[in-house]
Amino acid sequence: MAAPLEFQGATKHFGSQVALDHLSLAVERGEILGFLGPNGAGKTTAIHLALGFLRPTAGGGTILGRPFGDTASRARIGFLPDSPTYFAGTASGAVELAGRLNDMGNPQLRERAKSLLAQLNLSSAGKDARRFSRGMQQRLGMAQALVNDPELLILDEPTSALDPPGVLEVRELLRAARDEGKSIFFSSHQLSEVEHICDRIAFLDKGRMLRHGPLASFLEDSGRVEVVTQGLPASAEVFQPYRLYLSESTDGFLHFVVPVKLQRALIEQTWTAGGELVSVSPLRRTLEDLFVAWSGEARDGEVPDK
Amino acid sequence: MMKAWLIAQRLLWQNRWLFLMLMFWPYVMAIVLCVGGSPDPDDVLWMLHQECFAGLALVAVTGSTLLGNEHRSRRIIMVLARSVSRPQYLFSLLLTAWLPLVLYVSGFLVSGIVLAKMLHSSFEGIFVMALAQLVLGVWAGAVSVFWSVLLPQILASIVSVACVGLAVYIGELGMIGPGRMLLVLFETAISGGNVGAAIGVDAVLTLLAGGVWFAAASWTFSRRDLNLTAD
Ligand SMILES: Nc1ncnc2c1ncn2[C@@H]1O[C@H](COP(=O)(O)OP(=O)(O)OP(=O)(O)O)[C@@H](O)[C@H]1O
Numbered sequence: 001m002a003a004p005l006e007f008q009g010a011t012k013h014f015g016s017q018v019a020l021d022h023l024s025l026a027v028e029r030g031e032i033l034g035f036l037g038p039n040g041a042g043k044t045t046a047i048h049l050a051l052g053f054l055r056p057t058a059g060g061g062t063i064l065g066r067p068f069g070d071t072a073s074r075a076r077i078g079f080l081p082d083s084p085t086y087f088a089g090t091a092s093g094a095v096e097l098a099g100r101l102n103d104m105g106n107p108q109l110r111e112r113a114k115s116l117l118a119q120l121n122l123s124s125a126g127k128d129a130r131r132f133s134r135g136m137q138q139r140l141g142m143a144q145a146l147v148n149d150p151e152l153l154i155l156d157e158p159t160s161a162l163d164p165p166g167v168l169e170v171r172e173l174l175r176a177a178r179d180e181g182k183s184i185f186f187s188s189h190q191l192s193e194v195e196h197i198c199d200r201i202a203f204l205d206k207g208r209m210l211r212h213g214p215l216a217s218f219l220e221d222s223g224r225v226e227v228v229t230q231g232l233p234a235s236a237e238v239f240q241p242y243r244l245y246l247s248e249s250t251d252g253f254l255h256f257v258v259p260v261k262l263q264r265a266l267i268e269q270t271w272t273a274g275g276e277l278v279s280v281s282p283l284r285r286t287l288e289d290l291f292v293a294w295s296g297e298a299r300d301g302e303v304p305d306k
Numbered sequence: 307m308m309k310a311w312l313i314a315q316r317l318l319w320q321n322r323w324l325f326l327m328l329m330f331w332p333y334v335m336a337i338v339l340c341v342g343g344s345p346d347p348d349d350v351l352w353m354l355h356q357e358c359f360a361g362l363a364l365v366a367v368t369g370s371t372l373l374g375n376e377h378r379s380r381r382i383i384m385v386l387a388r389s390v391s392r393p394q395y396l397f398s399l400l401l402t403a404w405l406p407l408v409l410y411v412s413g414f415l416v417s418g419i420v421l422a423k424m425l426h427s428s429f430e431g432i433f434v435m436a437l438a439q440l441v442l443g444v445w446a447g448a449v450s451v452f453w454s455v456l457l458p459q460i461l462a463s464i465v466s467v468a469c470v471g472l473a474v475y476i477g478e479l480g481m482i483g484p485g486r487m488l489l490v491l492f493e494t495a496i497s498g499g500n501v502g503a504a505i506g507v508d509a510v511l512t513l514l515a516g517g518v519w520f521a522a523a524s525w526t527f528s529r530r531d532l533n534l535t536a537d
């Protein structure tokens with residue numbers, strides 16, 4: 001079966017500006033794909049191409065097996081824009097409108113709207129959705145996106161305005177959706193959020209996709225560990241071979257960052273020499289480190305081959 | 307169709323105060339005419355013709371501004387992200403521009419009949435003008451929706467009203483369809499005694515012309531980017 005969402009060389013120019021440059025990327029069934037990149041990288045542009053708001057300058061793609069912009073297939077997707085806006089009316093009115101425009105009918109629709117609003121903590125929200133706070137509007141947009149029990153969710157910065165409990169609630173909703181076999185494509189600047197729930201990430205800069213792959217493969221061990229000792233001075237005989245790895249020395253604590261293959265020798269020799277071992281921790285890279293490094297690469301013009 | 311109506315409901319509600327005011331406008335005009343005794347027949351006829359043009363201008367201006375407003379507020383993406391096609395969306399705009407005309411024409415009809423009674427005149431002409439307005443409203447709405455797809459709001463309004471005016475001119479040259487239909491609006495007597503025999507044909511042609519403009523608008527809009535960075 002075809003991927004629920006697939007970009008095939010999707011390209012978008014605005015006048016002379018290249019907002020998206022030959023993006024090829026597929027979101028598989030049952031996965032959460034995080035779409036990352038600095039401001040102006042082209043994330044929203046890619047999403048708007050998929051939904052048919054924009055027409056590609058070249059290339060294109062498919063959404064639930066149909067070309068971008070297909071009306072009928074949109075009944076089976078859920079979309080949350082980066083800044084949702086509403087008609088005058090209540091939260092449940094807004095969710096029901098989204099459902100009815102996606103071919104749903106009552107009584108299921110009313111039930112579904114009610115339970116979603118309860119899950120998203122909007123049951124007691126005021127009368128007019130236009131006057132909701134930004135975070136409440138984002139919660140409401142999430143309810144609209146989920147109302148038709150979509151096979152594919154496309155979310156543009158879904159947690160950018162949420163409070164910490166809101167972030168957790170959305171995280172749970174997305175995990176539950178994935179566990180039901182739904183596919184989720186979302187752009188975000190909240191890297192810790194991405195680290196928590198994404199199976200794969202794609203990194204975009206200046207319209208070009210620089211990296212994509214399983215999140216774990218990027219975050220795997222850096223191959224180094226930090227060893228902290230106490231009780232021996234940095235000048236001790238035993239530490240001479242490790243002088244180059246000493247990263248910090250404070251109040252009698254020595255911090256060594258050594259390759260994994262040296263950790264055993266260092267620890268044993270510290271003990272033998274009468275020193276204490278305070279901690280040993282493998283160094284993991286964070287998405288933040290990677291984000292900064294990748295953005296830097298692009299700035300320096302060393303764009304790797306895709 | 308159902309979806310277009312759902313969207314139109316929201317858009318109409320958004321502008322409800324304006325539309326209610328317009329509904330009462332013909333009554334206000336009638337009262338003004340009656341101040342100081344029984345109205346003059348020429349004044350009444352002149353006012354009815356003015357109201358006919360105002361009704362069409364209302365449709366043209368509403369029709370040409372809705373799309374721009376929905377872009378600017380970004381509400382358009384909340385609608386088009388669902389299973390709604392571009393033609394369905396434009397149809398909802400056409401409904402939103404045309405339905406207030408029904409309210410307006412009802413006021414036109416009631417106040418017109420009351421005035422005719424005061425003049426002891428028969429009032430078939432008022433029915434003809436009311437129906438002609440409703441038919442022409444479809445056409446004017448489609449024309450203005452078409453221009454709103456292509457042009458920025460203000461230009462779209464000017465061009466739409468200009469199109470209506472141009473059709474009056476063409477009507478005078480003896481052409482059929484919307485052109486001659488518009489002349490009906492501006493030349494029909496209160497009694498309706500001077501209505502031409504071909505008015506039925508002209509009405510059908512006017513609706514067809516509206517259909518062509520709407521089809522052109524849908525075709526064009528389906529091939530264009532939404533402009534969410536407007537202004
Ligand atoms: N309608 C438009 N007209 C002209 N330029 C546009 C338009 N929409 C987007 N752009 C440009 O395209 C580029 C990509 O914008 P886009 O909104 O896709 O970025 P983004 O990755 O979503 O950024 P952010 O993280 O800030 O949301 C930007 O340089 C932007 O200025």
Ligand SMILES: [Mg+2]
Nearest residue numbers: 043044082156
């Ligand atoms: Mg964006």
